[in-house]
Amino acid sequence: MQSKHSTGKIVSVCVSKPKIVEVNGELVSTGIFKEPVSGRVQLRTLNLDGDEQADLTVHGGIDKALYSYPLEHYSWWQKQLPDVEFPLGKFGENLTTTGLLETDVFIGDEFQMGTAIVKVSQPRLPCYKLGIKFGRRDVIKTFVQSGFSGIYFSVIQEGELGVGDKIKFLGGDEYRISVSDVANLFNGKRARDPDFIELCLRSQLAKQMKRFID
Numbered sequence: 001m002q003s004k005h006s007t008g009k010i011v012s013v014c015v016s017k018p019k020i021v022e023v024n025g026e027l028v029s030t031g032i033f034k035e036p037v038s039g040r041v042q043l044r045t046l047n048l049d050g051d052e053q054a055d056l057t058v059h060g061g062i063d064k065a066l067y068s069y070p071l072e073h074y075s076w077w078q079k080q081l082p083d084v085e086f087p088l089g090k091f092g093e094n095l096t097t098t099g100l101l102e103t104d105v106f107i108g109d110e111f112q113m114g115t116a117i118v119k120v121s122q123p124r125l126p127c128y129k130l131g132i133k134f135g136r137r138d139v140i141k142t143f144v145q146s147g148f149s150g151i152y153f154s155v156i157q158e159g160e161l162g163v164g165d166k167i168k169f170l171g172g173d174e175y176r177i178s179v180s181d182v183a184n185l186f187n188g189k190r191a192r193d194p195d196f197i198e199l200c201l202r203s204q205l206a207k208q209m210k211r212f213i214d
Contacts, residue, residue: 008099008167014089015051032092069093108173115159123149
């Protein structure tokens with residue numbers, strides 16, 4: 001069995017070096033203010049060329065080398081926050097995509113994007129910097145409760161990708177744990193079913209789950 005959507009598409013590629021912004025009189029370094037880029041971009045083991053994370057204790061690393069967010073969610077957000085503008089990359093994602101939803105994609109799924117191969121690692125749990133990007137703190141709670149977490153990937157094979165590239169499903173693992181199920185476990189929408197938690201602990205989510213249940 002494979003993911004419900006075997007192919008998707010990249011509609012935006014965004015990167016950013018860390019920037020210093022002032023928040024409540026304090027200086028904060030953040031890489032969340034990503035901007036779209038054109039042409040082919042090299043994806044490496046830890047990030048896209050031109051992209052960096054500011055706080056490597058909670059962002060980046062092998063399991064968070066690439067972050068995608070579905071374009072399909074943008075219309076929902078526009079209804080929730082009608083006074084906010086939503087250019088592509090608004091959520092600090094590297095890739096804005098179509099056809100790659102959290103409900104249909106599973107932890108461990110592998111995809112080809114351009115000449116790169118990536119593996120789904122986990123949903124996103126946002127930090128306070130998403131509130132900085134939006135200029136409002138309440139967006140963090142809305143983001144978590146929405147279940148629209150976006151998808152983090154690790155890099156299996158480095159390569160180039162760009163806008164318009166198809167996202168091709170290559171295969172998955174035996175556990176069949178959707179990104180949405182994990183996000184909803186963290187936000188409380190899914191009950192802490194012991195069997196499901198045990199399944200997660202046996203899967204590639206072991207490190208994250210142990211931190212969650214401690």
